């Protein structure tokens with residue numbers, strides 16, 4: 001559970017389990033929502049209200065984002081990692097992965113291949129390898145990529161606030177850090193060794209980045225590790241906390257569903273499409289102003305539908321192996337991706353699907369004043 005919550009697991013679970021249709025109706029009727037409304041809207045009692053939740057989420061989404069969908073691409077710059085996350089085939093112990101860290105020239109080639117598709121927002125991703133991905137190296141990558149893309153975000157090992165200041169100065173404005181699970185016991189089980197075993201250091205990542213000037217703070221848990229309703233309650237509490245502490249930044253939600261890996265990990269708590277949609281609609285209604293992204297882990301039909309009601313942001317044409325866009329001529333069978341992609345459409349097809357849904361594709365929605 002998010003540590004600052006003053007309720008126990010049992011109290012929260014009882015609240016969600018005992019939510020009634022009347023409580024759901026009352027939450028849906030409100031103009032401004034709080035944490036208790038989120039609990040009502042993710043409950044089993046809210047499931048028959050999905051059509052009304054779609055309608056209200058769409059209104060909330062349009063109020064803040066209009067009929068637009070922002071697109072981005074992830075760029076994996078390296079997959080060496082000193083952590084031992086049980087659900088990831090980039091973990092240190094997994095021998096079936098070809099390990100690579102791209103050179104600056106290779107990163108530039110990858111970036112140019114992405115930019116040619118029209119995409120102007122980039123998420124730079126790397127495993128946790130402090131010898132390779134130092135702040136100085138990441139800053140150099142940022143300065144180089146800033147000449148290619150309008151918006152840069154980072155998904156790398158958590159850094160100290162000072163490090164984030166340097167990275168922000170280098171051009172990174174967004175940060176993504178999945179807590180994976182808010183349950184401390186499960187967290188210890190899933191992260192038995194390496195720096196990532198430190199729950200609190202990871203939990204406070206967005207706070208340090210926000211204080212350093214980052215303007216988009218991405219939060220998520222991995223859907224499938226723990227019971228989704230319990231995790232969603234903590235995610236919402238984390239978001240309310242960040243909105244207060246880092247009020248100049250924007251919280252961004254992601255809902256990454258974890259899948260079975262080649263290395264043999266099977267998610268202990270499956271989350272189906274209905275659960276995922278209910279959760280995304282509930283978050284859109286309760287947090288209308290926050291950004292929300294939908295991953296390439298999801299199937300095209302789900303992605304095309306959810307950007308009409310909840311998500312305002314999606315990846316397109318993603319490759320999740322370092323060198324996957326241009327450097328590797330062809331990914332070999334020994335190349336292990338970080339997770340399985342369900343939407344393999346090229347960017348142009350994703351853009352066409354967004355337009356077919358009556359929405360506009362946005363490549364850039366922000367400019368620095370200087």
Ligand code: SF4
Pocket residue numbers: 081082083084085088089090091092126127128196
């Ligand atoms: S999830 Fe991230 S930190 Fe964990 S093993 Fe995979 S790449 Fe490393």
